[in-house]
Amino acid sequence: xxxxxxxxxxxxxxxxxxxxxxxxxxxxxxxxxxxxxxxxxxxxxxxxxxxxxxxxxxxxxxxxxxxxxxxxxxxxxxxxxxxxxxxxxxxxxxxxxxxxxxxxxxxxxxxxxxxxxxxxxxxxxxxxxxxxxxxxxxxxxxx
Amino acid sequence: xxxxxxxxxxxxxxxxxxxxxxxxxxxxxxxxxxxxxxxxxxxxxxxxxxxxxxxxxxxxxxxxxxxxxxxxxxxxxxxxxxxxxxxxxxxxxxxxxxxxxxxxxxxxxxxxxxxxxxxxxxxxxxxxxxxxxxxxxxxxxxxxxxxxxxxxxxxxxxxxxxxxxxxxxxxxxxxxxxxxxxxxxxxxxxxxxxxxxxxxxxxxxxxxxxxxxxxxxxxxxxxxxxxxxxxxxxxxxxxxxxxxxxxxxxxxxxxxxxxxxxxxxxxxxxxxxxxxxxxxxxxxxxxxxxxxxxxxxxxxxxxxxxxxxxxxxxxxxxxxxxxxxxxxxxxxxxxxxxxxxxxxxxxxxxxxxxxxxxxxxxxxxxxxxxxx
Numbered sequence: 214x215x216x217x218x219x220x221x222x223x224x225x226x227x228x229x230x231x232x233x234x235x236x237x238x239x240x241x242x243x244x245x246x247x248x249x250x251x252x253x254x255x256x257x258x259x260x261x262x263x264x265x266x267x268x269x270x271x272x273x274x275x276x277x278x279x280x281x282x283x284x285x286x287x288x289x290x291x292x293x294x295x296x297x298x299x300x301x302x303x304x305x306x307x308x309x310x311x312x313x314x315x316x317x318x319x320x321x322x323x324x325x326x327x328x329x330x331x332x333x334x335x336x337x338x339x340x341x342x343x344x345x346x347x348x349x350x351x352x353x354x355x356x
Numbered sequence: 357x358x359x360x361x362x363x364x365x366x367x368x369x370x371x372x373x374x375x376x377x378x379x380x381x382x383x384x385x386x387x388x389x390x391x392x393x394x395x396x397x398x399x400x401x402x403x404x405x406x407x408x409x410x411x412x413x414x415x416x417x418x419x420x421x422x423x424x425x426x427x428x429x430x431x432x433x434x435x436x437x438x439x440x441x442x443x444x445x446x447x448x449x450x451x452x453x454x455x456x457x458x459x460x461x462x463x464x465x466x467x468x469x470x471x472x473x474x475x476x477x478x479x480x481x482x483x484x485x486x487x488x489x490x491x492x493x494x495x496x497x498x499x500x501x502x503x504x505x506x507x508x509x510x511x512x513x514x515x516x517x518x519x520x521x522x523x524x525x526x527x528x529x530x531x532x533x534x535x536x537x538x539x540x541x542x543x544x545x546x547x548x549x550x551x552x553x554x555x556x557x558x559x560x561x562x563x564x565x566x567x568x569x570x571x572x573x574x575x576x577x578x579x580x581x582x583x584x585x586x587x588x589x590x591x592x593x594x595x596x597x598x599x600x601x602x603x604x605x606x607x608x609x610x611x612x613x614x615x616x617x618x619x620x621x622x623x624x625x626x627x628x629x630x631x632x633x634x635x636x637x638x639x640x641x642x643x644x645x646x647x648x649x650x651x652x653x654x655x656x657x658x659x660x661x662x663x664x665x666x667x668x669x670x671x672x673x674x675x676x677x678x679x680x681x682x683x684x685x686x687x688x689x690x691x692x693x694x695x696x697x698x699x700x701x702x703x704x705x706x707x708x709x710x711x712x713x714x715x716x717x718x719x720x721x722x723x724x725x726x727x728x
Contacts, residue, residue, distance in 0.1 A: 215485040218517050218576075219569050219608045225490040225521060232432050239425045246421050251414065284536030289529045293568045336424070343428045350435045354442075 217353065224349035226292045230269075231342035237266040238332070238339055245327045266335075267321040273299075273338060274314055277307070292345065299341040310334055359418045361427055365408055368430065372405045372437045375445060382448045389459055389728035390451055393477045393493070397444040404433050436491070443492045447479035454480040454502035460725045461692055462495065462511065468690045469583040470680045471515060473522065478511075486510045488517035505699035505714055505721075508692070509584045509591035516579035519677070520572055527579070527673045531571050531666050538662045539563035562657045570610045574618045574663070578670040581622040585682030586631035587696045589619045590704075593638050601648040602639075605657075613639075613650075614658035621667030626681055695721045 240262035243251055250259060272290035275282075277299065303310050313334035320327055327335075379398045386394060411429065416422050447455055458478035466475040474493070482496035489496065495514045501507065520527045543559050581588045596602055596612035605611040616639055620632040674681070682693060695717055702713040 215482070215487050216606075216608045217484050218486065218488040218514060219573060221487065221489050221491065222517050222521055222572055223569060228432055228435065228491070231428065235425055235428045235432075239422060239429070242422055242425065243416060247416060247419065251416070252410070283540065284533060286525075286529050286533060289524065289532055293564075297564075297568075332421075339425065339428065343431065346435075347431060354438070 220349060220353045223292075223294065224346065224353050227294060227342070227346040227349045230290070230292050230295060231339075231346040233265065234269055234342050235339055237262040237269070238335055241266065241327055242332060246329070246332065263321045263324075267318055270314055270318050270321070270335075270338075274311060274318065277311055277314075294345045294349070295338075295342050298345050299338060302337065302341055310337065314338070359423070361423060361430065362412065362417060364430060365412050368434055368437065369405060369408045369412070371441075372401060372408065375437065375441050376401055376405065378445055379448065382445075382451075386448070386451065387456060387728055389463065389475075390448060390456070390477065392474070393444065394448050397440055397448075397492070401437065401440055404436055408433060439489070439492050443479075443489050443494045443496070444477070446481060447477055447494065450479070450481070452480070454499075457502050457722065457725075458495075458497055460728055461508075461721075462515070463728060464725055465511060465515065465583075465692050468680065468685065468693050469512070469515070470678050471519065472678070473518065476515070476518060486514050488514040490518060490521050493518075503714075503718065505696060505717060506594060506703060507591060508696050508699075509580065509588040510595070512580035512584040512588060513576050516576035516583075517572075519579060520575045523673070523677055526676055527575055527670060528572065530669050530673065531575050532567060534665050534669055535563070535566045535571050535662065538659070538665070539566065542656075558653055558656065565605075565607065565610075565657075569608050570605075571666070573609055574615065574666055575670055577615050577618050578622045578667055579674060579679075581619045582626070582671060582674045582679060582681055584693065584696065585626070586623060586628060586635065587700045589616070589623060589631070589635040590638070590700050592616060592619055593635065593642060597642055600646075602643060602646060603648055603650055603654060611654075611658065613643075614663070617658070617660060618663050618667060621664050622671060625667060625671045626683060628683070691721065691724045 240251070240254065240258055243249060243254075244259045250256065269290060272287050273296070275285060276288040276291045276293075276296045300307070313330060317327060317331040317334060319325075320331065376398065379394060379401065383391070383394065407429070411417060411426060414426070417426055455478060458480055459475075462478045463475040465471070476488075476493045476495045478495045478497060480497050480499050480501050482498055485498060486501075487496040495511065497511070498504075498507070539559055539562060543556065543563075546555055546559060577588075577592070592612070592615060596616070599612060602613040602616075603611050605614075616635070620635060623629070623632040623635070682690075685693060688694075699710075699714060699717055702717070703710045
Protein backbone atom coordinates (compact mmCIF):
# COMPACT_ATOMS: atom_id res chain seq x y z
CA UNK A 214 0.00 0.00 0.00
CA UNK A 215 2.86 2.36 0.81
CA UNK A 216 5.73 2.98 -1.57
CA UNK A 217 7.82 0.67 0.58
CA UNK A 218 5.67 -2.38 -0.25
CA UNK A 219 6.11 -1.99 -3.96
CA UNK A 220 9.80 -1.13 -3.60
CA UNK A 221 10.27 -4.21 -1.38
CA UNK A 222 8.51 -6.21 -4.08
CA UNK A 223 10.81 -4.71 -6.71
CA UNK A 224 13.90 -5.31 -4.58
CA UNK A 225 13.00 -8.97 -3.97
CA UNK A 226 12.63 -9.54 -7.70
CA UNK A 227 15.84 -7.73 -8.64
CA UNK A 228 17.91 -9.24 -5.84
CA UNK A 229 16.77 -12.75 -6.75
CA UNK A 230 17.77 -12.23 -10.38
CA UNK A 231 21.12 -10.64 -9.48
CA UNK A 232 21.89 -13.47 -7.04
CA UNK A 233 21.06 -16.24 -9.51
CA UNK A 234 22.96 -14.65 -12.38
CA UNK A 235 26.05 -13.90 -10.33
CA UNK A 236 26.10 -17.35 -8.75
CA UNK A 237 26.17 -19.01 -12.16
CA UNK A 238 28.88 -16.63 -13.46
CA UNK A 239 31.10 -17.30 -10.43
CA UNK A 240 30.96 -21.05 -10.96
CA UNK A 241 31.68 -20.71 -14.67
CA UNK A 242 34.45 -18.12 -14.35
CA UNK A 243 36.23 -20.31 -11.85
CA UNK A 244 35.85 -23.32 -14.14
CA UNK A 245 36.85 -21.68 -17.43
CA UNK A 246 39.11 -18.79 -16.44
CA UNK A 247 40.89 -20.41 -13.48
CA UNK A 248 40.52 -24.01 -14.63
CA UNK A 249 39.07 -25.49 -11.43
CA UNK A 250 35.87 -25.98 -9.51
CA UNK A 251 35.34 -24.40 -6.11
CA UNK A 252 35.53 -26.17 -2.75
CA UNK A 253 32.66 -28.67 -2.57
CA UNK A 254 31.83 -28.08 -6.24
CA UNK A 255 31.79 -30.75 -8.96
CA UNK A 256 31.35 -30.90 -12.73
CA UNK A 257 27.64 -31.34 -11.98
CA UNK A 258 27.70 -27.92 -10.31
CA UNK A 259 29.21 -26.51 -13.48
CA UNK A 260 26.57 -28.17 -15.66
CA UNK A 261 23.81 -26.80 -13.43
CA UNK A 262 25.28 -23.30 -13.68
CA UNK A 263 25.48 -23.59 -17.48
CA UNK A 264 21.82 -24.58 -17.71
CA UNK A 265 20.72 -21.82 -15.33
CA UNK A 266 22.75 -19.18 -17.13
CA UNK A 267 21.52 -20.29 -20.53
CA UNK A 268 17.90 -19.99 -19.46
CA UNK A 269 18.46 -16.52 -17.95
CA UNK A 270 20.42 -15.34 -20.99
CA UNK A 271 17.79 -16.49 -23.45
CA UNK A 272 15.22 -14.46 -21.52
CA UNK A 273 17.56 -11.49 -21.38
CA UNK A 274 18.18 -11.53 -25.13
CA UNK A 275 14.44 -11.70 -25.80
CA UNK A 276 13.89 -8.76 -23.46
CA UNK A 277 16.67 -6.67 -25.00
CA UNK A 278 15.30 -7.28 -28.47
CA UNK A 279 11.76 -6.54 -27.31
CA UNK A 280 11.14 -3.48 -29.51
CA UNK A 281 8.49 -4.32 -32.06
CA UNK A 282 8.26 -8.01 -31.18
CA UNK A 283 5.44 -9.62 -29.21
CA UNK A 284 6.28 -10.00 -25.52
CA UNK A 285 6.60 -13.58 -24.37
CA UNK A 286 6.30 -14.98 -20.87
CA UNK A 287 9.93 -16.15 -21.07
CA UNK A 288 11.00 -12.53 -20.74
CA UNK A 289 9.41 -12.34 -17.30
CA UNK A 290 12.50 -14.02 -15.81
CA UNK A 291 14.35 -10.74 -16.25
CA UNK A 292 13.16 -7.72 -14.23
CA UNK A 293 12.21 -4.71 -16.39
CA UNK A 294 14.54 -2.44 -14.40
CA UNK A 295 17.55 -4.59 -15.27
CA UNK A 296 16.66 -4.51 -18.97
CA UNK A 297 16.25 -0.72 -18.86
CA UNK A 298 19.55 -0.24 -17.07
CA UNK A 299 21.37 -2.51 -19.48
CA UNK A 300 19.85 -0.74 -22.49
CA UNK A 301 21.12 2.59 -21.15
CA UNK A 302 24.58 1.19 -20.43
CA UNK A 303 25.01 -0.52 -23.77
CA UNK A 304 23.39 2.19 -25.88
CA UNK A 305 25.82 2.31 -28.83
CA UNK A 306 27.05 -1.26 -28.47
CA UNK A 307 23.75 -3.05 -28.10
CA UNK A 308 23.95 -5.11 -31.30
CA UNK A 309 27.49 -6.33 -30.58
CA UNK A 310 26.57 -7.24 -27.01
CA UNK A 311 23.45 -9.10 -28.04
CA UNK A 312 25.48 -10.98 -30.66
CA UNK A 313 28.05 -11.90 -28.00
CA UNK A 314 25.34 -13.04 -25.58
CA UNK A 315 23.75 -15.09 -28.34
CA UNK A 316 27.07 -16.80 -29.07
CA UNK A 317 27.43 -17.50 -25.37
CA UNK A 318 24.00 -19.15 -25.34
CA UNK A 319 25.11 -21.33 -28.27
CA UNK A 320 28.30 -22.28 -26.43
CA UNK A 321 26.34 -23.10 -23.29
CA UNK A 322 23.96 -25.23 -25.32
CA UNK A 323 26.78 -26.96 -27.18
CA UNK A 324 28.86 -27.79 -24.11
CA UNK A 325 31.73 -25.53 -25.23
CA UNK A 326 34.01 -23.68 -22.81
CA UNK A 327 33.46 -19.92 -22.34
CA UNK A 328 36.27 -17.44 -22.98
CA UNK A 329 37.18 -13.90 -21.93
CA UNK A 330 34.94 -12.17 -24.48
CA UNK A 331 31.90 -14.13 -23.34
CA UNK A 332 32.62 -13.21 -19.73
CA UNK A 333 33.02 -9.54 -20.66
CA UNK A 334 29.49 -9.53 -22.06
CA UNK A 335 28.20 -11.54 -19.10
CA UNK A 336 29.86 -9.14 -16.68
CA UNK A 337 27.95 -6.22 -18.18
CA UNK A 338 24.66 -8.03 -17.45
CA UNK A 339 25.87 -8.98 -13.99
CA UNK A 340 26.83 -5.39 -13.20
CA UNK A 341 23.48 -4.06 -14.41
CA UNK A 342 21.63 -6.63 -12.28
CA UNK A 343 23.78 -5.84 -9.24
CA UNK A 344 23.38 -2.07 -9.63
CA UNK A 345 19.61 -2.45 -10.00
CA UNK A 346 19.31 -4.58 -6.86
CA UNK A 347 21.50 -2.15 -4.90
CA UNK A 348 19.47 0.83 -6.12
CA UNK A 349 16.21 -0.85 -5.09
CA UNK A 350 17.68 -1.64 -1.68
CA UNK A 351 18.75 1.97 -1.18
CA UNK A 352 15.26 3.16 -2.06
CA UNK A 353 13.87 0.64 0.39
CA UNK A 354 16.09 1.77 3.27
CA UNK A 355 15.93 5.44 2.27
CA UNK A 356 19.75 5.55 2.32
CA UNK B 357 47.96 -8.18 3.63
CA UNK B 358 44.27 -9.06 3.52
CA UNK B 359 42.06 -7.53 0.84
CA UNK B 360 39.36 -4.91 1.38
CA UNK B 361 36.70 -7.49 0.53
CA UNK B 362 38.15 -9.91 3.09
CA UNK B 363 37.90 -7.22 5.77
CA UNK B 364 34.38 -6.28 4.70
CA UNK B 365 33.37 -9.92 4.99
CA UNK B 366 34.89 -10.13 8.46
CA UNK B 367 32.94 -7.02 9.45
CA UNK B 368 29.73 -8.49 8.02
CA UNK B 369 30.34 -11.71 9.93
CA UNK B 370 30.84 -9.79 13.17
CA UNK B 371 27.60 -7.91 12.60
CA UNK B 372 25.70 -11.06 11.67
CA UNK B 373 27.02 -12.85 14.76
CA UNK B 374 25.75 -9.98 16.94
CA UNK B 375 22.28 -10.30 15.42
CA UNK B 376 22.43 -14.07 15.85
CA UNK B 377 23.20 -13.60 19.54
CA UNK B 378 20.31 -11.18 19.91
CA UNK B 379 18.00 -13.63 18.13
CA UNK B 380 19.10 -16.35 20.55
CA UNK B 381 18.52 -14.06 23.53
CA UNK B 382 14.87 -13.31 22.64
CA UNK B 383 13.93 -17.00 22.51
CA UNK B 384 12.59 -17.28 26.06
CA UNK B 385 8.86 -16.80 26.40
CA UNK B 386 8.09 -16.08 22.76
CA UNK B 387 4.65 -17.07 21.57
CA UNK B 388 4.69 -20.11 19.22
CA UNK B 389 4.09 -18.11 16.01
CA UNK B 390 6.81 -15.61 16.90
CA UNK B 391 9.10 -18.52 17.80
CA UNK B 392 8.50 -20.09 14.36
CA UNK B 393 9.59 -16.82 12.74
CA UNK B 394 12.58 -16.51 15.08
CA UNK B 395 13.75 -20.03 14.27
CA UNK B 396 13.41 -19.47 10.54
CA UNK B 397 15.31 -16.20 10.66
CA UNK B 398 17.94 -17.76 12.91
CA UNK B 399 18.47 -20.60 10.44
CA UNK B 400 18.51 -18.22 7.46
CA UNK B 401 21.07 -15.99 9.11
CA UNK B 402 23.16 -19.00 10.13
CA UNK B 403 23.16 -20.15 6.50
CA UNK B 404 24.11 -16.66 5.32
CA UNK B 405 26.99 -16.53 7.79
CA UNK B 406 28.03 -19.98 6.57
CA UNK B 407 28.31 -18.50 3.08
CA UNK B 408 30.39 -15.64 4.49
CA UNK B 409 32.72 -18.18 6.16
CA UNK B 410 32.94 -20.12 2.92
CA UNK B 411 33.91 -16.96 1.02
CA UNK B 412 36.48 -16.02 3.66
CA UNK B 413 38.10 -19.43 3.22
CA UNK B 414 37.95 -19.35 -0.57
CA UNK B 415 41.46 -19.32 -2.06
CA UNK B 416 40.12 -17.41 -5.10
CA UNK B 417 38.52 -14.57 -3.11
CA UNK B 418 41.20 -12.07 -4.11
CA UNK B 419 41.54 -13.25 -7.68
CA UNK B 420 40.94 -10.17 -9.88
CA UNK B 421 38.73 -12.16 -12.26
CA UNK B 422 36.38 -13.32 -9.51
CA UNK B 423 36.65 -10.59 -6.89
CA UNK B 424 33.94 -8.29 -8.39
CA UNK B 425 31.52 -11.23 -8.39
CA UNK B 426 32.34 -12.10 -4.79
CA UNK B 427 31.72 -8.47 -3.95
CA UNK B 428 28.25 -8.68 -5.50
CA UNK B 429 27.56 -11.71 -3.31
CA UNK B 430 28.76 -9.71 -0.32
CA UNK B 431 26.26 -6.95 -1.11
CA UNK B 432 23.29 -9.33 -1.29
CA UNK B 433 24.35 -10.96 2.00
CA UNK B 434 24.80 -7.57 3.62
CA UNK B 435 21.33 -6.50 2.44
CA UNK B 436 19.82 -9.65 3.93
CA UNK B 437 21.54 -9.15 7.27
CA UNK B 438 20.51 -5.48 7.47
CA UNK B 439 16.93 -6.43 6.60
CA UNK B 440 16.80 -9.07 9.33
CA UNK B 441 18.13 -6.58 11.87
CA UNK B 442 15.67 -3.84 10.85
CA UNK B 443 12.55 -5.97 10.66
CA UNK B 444 12.58 -9.46 12.21
CA UNK B 445 14.81 -8.59 15.16
CA UNK B 446 12.85 -5.39 15.79
CA UNK B 447 9.51 -7.19 16.02
CA UNK B 448 10.84 -10.18 17.93
CA UNK B 449 12.49 -7.96 20.55
CA UNK B 450 9.39 -5.85 20.96
CA UNK B 451 6.66 -8.49 20.60
CA UNK B 452 4.15 -6.03 22.00
CA UNK B 453 0.46 -6.90 22.56
CA UNK B 454 -0.52 -5.10 19.33
CA UNK B 455 2.11 -7.04 17.35
CA UNK B 456 0.75 -10.28 18.78
CA UNK B 457 -2.85 -9.33 18.07
CA UNK B 458 -2.12 -8.24 14.50
CA UNK B 459 -0.10 -11.38 13.85
CA UNK B 460 -2.98 -13.55 15.11
CA UNK B 461 -5.35 -11.54 12.99
CA UNK B 462 -3.15 -11.98 9.90
CA UNK B 463 -3.02 -15.73 10.53
CA UNK B 464 -6.81 -15.81 10.69
CA UNK B 465 -7.10 -13.78 7.47
CA UNK B 466 -4.73 -16.26 5.81
CA UNK B 467 -6.95 -19.16 6.89
CA UNK B 468 -10.06 -17.38 5.66
CA UNK B 469 -8.80 -16.50 2.19
CA UNK B 470 -6.94 -19.74 1.48
CA UNK B 471 -3.43 -18.24 1.65
CA UNK B 472 -1.19 -21.28 1.35
CA UNK B 473 2.21 -20.16 2.68
CA UNK B 474 3.07 -19.62 6.35
CA UNK B 475 1.48 -16.28 7.35
CA UNK B 476 3.83 -13.32 7.62
CA UNK B 477 4.59 -11.91 11.06
CA UNK B 478 3.00 -8.55 11.75
CA UNK B 479 4.34 -5.56 13.65
CA UNK B 480 2.62 -2.25 14.40
CA UNK B 481 5.88 -0.39 13.87
CA UNK B 482 5.51 1.35 10.55
CA UNK B 483 6.26 4.98 9.95
CA UNK B 484 4.86 4.71 6.41
CA UNK B 485 1.39 3.21 6.50
CA UNK B 486 1.25 -0.52 5.61
CA UNK B 487 4.38 -2.24 4.33
CA UNK B 488 4.82 -5.75 2.95
CA UNK B 489 8.46 -6.75 3.40
CA UNK B 490 8.73 -9.77 1.17
CA UNK B 491 12.39 -10.61 1.86
CA UNK B 492 11.78 -11.13 5.58
CA UNK B 493 8.12 -12.26 5.46
CA UNK B 494 6.87 -9.36 7.55
CA UNK B 495 4.03 -6.88 7.36
CA UNK B 496 4.45 -3.59 9.15
CA UNK B 497 1.29 -1.66 9.98
CA UNK B 498 0.60 1.80 11.37
CA UNK B 499 1.08 1.96 15.12
CA UNK B 500 -2.62 2.19 16.01
CA UNK B 501 -3.72 -0.43 13.51
CA UNK B 502 -4.75 -2.84 16.27
CA UNK B 503 -7.58 -0.39 17.06
CA UNK B 504 -8.69 0.42 13.52
CA UNK B 505 -11.10 -1.97 11.82
CA UNK B 506 -11.86 0.31 8.88
CA UNK B 507 -8.28 0.22 7.58
CA UNK B 508 -7.91 -3.55 7.97
CA UNK B 509 -8.78 -4.24 4.30
CA UNK B 510 -5.35 -2.82 3.49
CA UNK B 511 -3.84 -5.81 5.27
CA UNK B 512 -5.29 -7.92 2.44
CA UNK B 513 -3.46 -5.75 -0.09
CA UNK B 514 -0.17 -6.37 1.73
CA UNK B 515 -0.80 -10.12 1.83
CA UNK B 516 -1.50 -9.94 -1.90
CA UNK B 517 2.03 -8.60 -2.46
CA UNK B 518 3.44 -11.91 -1.15
CA UNK B 519 1.09 -13.88 -3.38
CA UNK B 520 1.70 -11.85 -6.53
CA UNK B 521 5.46 -12.25 -5.97
CA UNK B 522 5.45 -15.95 -5.11
CA UNK B 523 2.83 -17.03 -7.62
CA UNK B 524 4.29 -15.00 -10.49
CA UNK B 525 3.51 -17.52 -13.23
CA UNK B 526 -0.19 -17.52 -12.31
CA UNK B 527 -0.76 -13.89 -11.36
CA UNK B 528 1.94 -11.47 -12.45
CA UNK B 529 3.18 -12.98 -15.72
CA UNK B 530 -0.27 -13.25 -17.40
CA UNK B 531 -1.04 -9.68 -16.30
CA UNK B 532 2.27 -8.47 -17.73
CA UNK B 533 1.48 -10.26 -21.00
CA UNK B 534 -1.83 -8.41 -21.24
CA UNK B 535 -0.22 -5.05 -20.53
CA UNK B 536 2.57 -5.58 -23.07
CA UNK B 537 0.10 -6.66 -25.75
CA UNK B 538 -2.27 -3.77 -25.04
CA UNK B 539 0.38 -1.09 -25.44
CA UNK B 540 2.10 -2.83 -28.35
CA UNK B 541 -1.26 -2.84 -30.17
CA UNK B 542 -1.80 0.83 -29.30
CA UNK B 543 1.64 1.70 -30.63
CA UNK B 544 1.09 -0.23 -33.86
CA UNK B 545 -2.29 1.42 -34.38
CA UNK B 546 -0.82 4.87 -33.76
CA UNK B 547 1.97 4.17 -36.26
CA UNK B 548 -0.57 3.11 -38.87
CA UNK B 549 -2.62 6.25 -38.26
CA UNK B 550 0.46 8.43 -38.62
CA UNK B 551 0.13 9.82 -35.08
CA UNK B 552 2.67 12.48 -34.03
CA UNK B 553 5.83 11.50 -32.19
CA UNK B 554 4.48 12.93 -28.93
CA UNK B 555 1.61 10.41 -29.02
CA UNK B 556 3.99 7.54 -29.65
CA UNK B 557 6.24 8.71 -26.82
CA UNK B 558 3.23 8.93 -24.49
CA UNK B 559 2.26 5.32 -25.27
CA UNK B 560 5.83 4.17 -24.62
CA UNK B 561 5.92 6.09 -21.34
CA UNK B 562 2.58 4.62 -20.22
CA UNK B 563 3.72 1.15 -21.19
CA UNK B 564 6.91 1.54 -19.17
CA UNK B 565 5.02 2.74 -16.06
CA UNK B 566 2.59 -0.16 -16.30
CA UNK B 567 5.16 -2.87 -16.95
CA UNK B 568 7.65 -1.69 -14.33
CA UNK B 569 5.54 -1.48 -11.15
CA UNK B 570 1.92 -0.42 -11.73
CA UNK B 571 0.76 -3.84 -12.87
CA UNK B 572 1.80 -5.19 -9.47
CA UNK B 573 -0.22 -2.56 -7.58
CA UNK B 574 -3.32 -3.18 -9.69
CA UNK B 575 -2.95 -6.95 -9.26
CA UNK B 576 -2.58 -6.58 -5.48
CA UNK B 577 -5.69 -4.37 -5.30
CA UNK B 578 -7.63 -6.92 -7.29
CA UNK B 579 -6.52 -9.92 -5.23
CA UNK B 580 -7.38 -7.95 -2.07
CA UNK B 581 -10.83 -7.18 -3.46
CA UNK B 582 -11.33 -10.85 -4.36
CA UNK B 583 -10.54 -11.76 -0.75
CA UNK B 584 -12.11 -8.87 1.13
CA UNK B 585 -14.99 -7.66 -1.08
CA UNK B 586 -16.67 -4.24 -1.10
CA UNK B 587 -15.00 -3.27 2.19
CA UNK B 588 -11.69 -3.08 0.30
CA UNK B 589 -13.23 -0.56 -2.09
CA UNK B 590 -14.59 1.49 0.79
CA UNK B 591 -11.25 1.46 2.60
CA UNK B 592 -9.64 2.60 -0.67
CA UNK B 593 -11.98 5.61 -0.83
CA UNK B 594 -11.19 6.42 2.80
CA UNK B 595 -7.44 6.22 2.19
CA UNK B 596 -7.67 8.20 -1.05
CA UNK B 597 -9.51 10.97 0.78
CA UNK B 598 -6.38 11.55 2.87
CA UNK B 599 -4.03 11.57 -0.11
CA UNK B 600 -5.33 14.47 -2.17
CA UNK B 601 -5.52 14.48 -5.94
CA UNK B 602 -7.17 11.21 -7.10
CA UNK B 603 -5.60 11.60 -10.56
CA UNK B 604 -2.05 11.98 -9.36
CA UNK B 605 0.30 9.08 -10.00
CA UNK B 606 3.96 8.30 -9.46
CA UNK B 607 6.50 5.81 -10.71
CA UNK B 608 5.48 3.39 -7.98
CA UNK B 609 1.72 3.94 -7.73
CA UNK B 610 -1.03 4.47 -10.31
CA UNK B 611 -3.72 7.10 -9.70
CA UNK B 612 -6.25 6.33 -6.95
CA UNK B 613 -9.06 6.96 -9.42
CA UNK B 614 -7.80 4.19 -11.70
CA UNK B 615 -7.25 1.85 -8.76
CA UNK B 616 -10.86 2.42 -7.79
CA UNK B 617 -11.91 1.35 -11.29
CA UNK B 618 -9.82 -1.81 -10.98
CA UNK B 619 -11.47 -2.68 -7.67
CA UNK B 620 -14.92 -2.15 -9.22
CA UNK B 621 -14.03 -4.51 -12.09
CA UNK B 622 -13.42 -7.35 -9.60
CA UNK B 623 -16.61 -6.58 -7.67
CA UNK B 624 -18.59 -6.77 -10.91
CA UNK B 625 -17.00 -10.10 -11.81
CA UNK B 626 -17.96 -11.35 -8.35
CA UNK B 627 -21.59 -10.39 -8.96
CA UNK B 628 -21.46 -7.32 -6.73
CA UNK B 629 -22.33 -4.66 -9.31
CA UNK B 630 -24.53 -2.88 -6.77
CA UNK B 631 -21.62 -2.60 -4.33
CA UNK B 632 -19.40 -1.31 -7.15
CA UNK B 633 -22.02 1.30 -7.98
CA UNK B 634 -22.29 2.39 -4.36
CA UNK B 635 -18.49 2.75 -4.10
CA UNK B 636 -18.56 4.82 -7.28
CA UNK B 637 -21.29 7.03 -5.79
CA UNK B 638 -19.14 7.73 -2.72
CA UNK B 639 -16.15 8.27 -5.00
CA UNK B 640 -18.05 10.87 -7.02
CA UNK B 641 -18.91 12.58 -3.74
CA UNK B 642 -15.23 12.61 -2.82
CA UNK B 643 -14.35 14.09 -6.21
CA UNK B 644 -16.96 16.79 -5.63
CA UNK B 645 -14.93 17.83 -2.59
CA UNK B 646 -11.68 17.75 -4.52
CA UNK B 647 -10.81 20.58 -6.91
CA UNK B 648 -8.64 18.34 -9.10
CA UNK B 649 -9.51 17.62 -12.72
CA UNK B 650 -8.63 14.70 -14.92
CA UNK B 651 -5.34 15.54 -16.67
CA UNK B 652 -5.02 15.31 -20.48
CA UNK B 653 -4.22 11.80 -21.67
CA UNK B 654 -5.62 10.22 -18.52
CA UNK B 655 -8.05 7.89 -20.32
CA UNK B 656 -5.22 6.60 -22.53
CA UNK B 657 -2.97 6.11 -19.53
CA UNK B 658 -5.62 4.08 -17.68
CA UNK B 659 -7.73 2.37 -20.35
CA UNK B 660 -10.86 0.80 -18.84
CA UNK B 661 -10.60 -2.03 -21.35
CA UNK B 662 -7.15 -2.95 -20.05
CA UNK B 663 -8.31 -2.79 -16.43
CA UNK B 664 -11.20 -5.10 -17.29
CA UNK B 665 -8.87 -7.57 -18.99
CA UNK B 666 -6.50 -7.55 -16.02
CA UNK B 667 -9.39 -8.02 -13.58
CA UNK B 668 -10.58 -11.08 -15.52
CA UNK B 669 -7.02 -12.45 -15.52
CA UNK B 670 -6.51 -11.87 -11.78
CA UNK B 671 -9.95 -13.25 -10.96
CA UNK B 672 -9.17 -16.45 -12.90
CA UNK B 673 -5.74 -16.63 -11.24
CA UNK B 674 -7.36 -16.45 -7.79
CA UNK B 675 -9.66 -19.33 -8.73
CA UNK B 676 -6.72 -21.34 -10.06
CA UNK B 677 -4.79 -20.78 -6.84
CA UNK B 678 -7.74 -21.98 -4.77
CA UNK B 679 -8.36 -18.66 -3.01
CA UNK B 680 -11.72 -18.10 -1.37
CA UNK B 681 -13.88 -15.34 -2.80
CA UNK B 682 -15.17 -12.96 -0.13
CA UNK B 683 -18.77 -14.05 -0.72
CA UNK B 684 -18.09 -17.78 -0.55
CA UNK B 685 -17.33 -18.21 3.13
CA UNK B 686 -19.29 -20.70 5.16
CA UNK B 687 -21.49 -18.97 7.75
CA UNK B 688 -19.42 -17.88 10.73
CA UNK B 689 -16.09 -18.95 9.21
CA UNK B 690 -14.86 -15.52 8.12
CA UNK B 691 -14.23 -14.05 11.55
CA UNK B 692 -12.07 -11.18 10.33
CA UNK B 693 -13.83 -10.74 6.99
CA UNK B 694 -17.21 -10.40 8.67
CA UNK B 695 -15.86 -8.06 11.36
CA UNK B 696 -14.51 -5.75 8.64
CA UNK B 697 -17.70 -5.84 6.57
CA UNK B 698 -19.87 -5.19 9.63
CA UNK B 699 -17.58 -2.36 10.75
CA UNK B 700 -18.05 -0.62 7.42
CA UNK B 701 -21.82 -1.10 7.61
CA UNK B 702 -21.82 0.39 11.13
CA UNK B 703 -19.65 3.31 10.06
CA UNK B 704 -21.85 4.15 7.09
CA UNK B 705 -24.98 3.82 9.19
CA UNK B 706 -23.82 6.17 11.94
CA UNK B 707 -20.26 7.51 11.89
CA UNK B 708 -20.80 9.34 15.20
CA UNK B 709 -21.78 6.15 17.03
CA UNK B 710 -19.04 4.15 15.28
CA UNK B 711 -16.26 4.52 17.90
CA UNK B 712 -18.37 2.76 20.53
CA UNK B 713 -19.29 0.06 17.99
CA UNK B 714 -15.66 -0.44 17.00
CA UNK B 715 -14.47 -0.76 20.56
CA UNK B 716 -16.95 -3.52 21.25
CA UNK B 717 -16.40 -5.20 17.86
CA UNK B 718 -12.66 -5.31 18.45
CA UNK B 719 -13.17 -6.99 21.82
CA UNK B 720 -15.42 -9.58 20.19
CA UNK B 721 -12.88 -10.11 17.40
CA UNK B 722 -10.06 -10.63 19.89
CA UNK B 723 -12.11 -13.23 21.74
CA UNK B 724 -12.83 -15.12 18.52
CA UNK B 725 -9.25 -15.39 17.28
CA UNK B 726 -7.81 -18.83 17.96
CA UNK B 727 -4.62 -19.11 19.99
CA UNK B 728 -1.54 -19.35 17.76
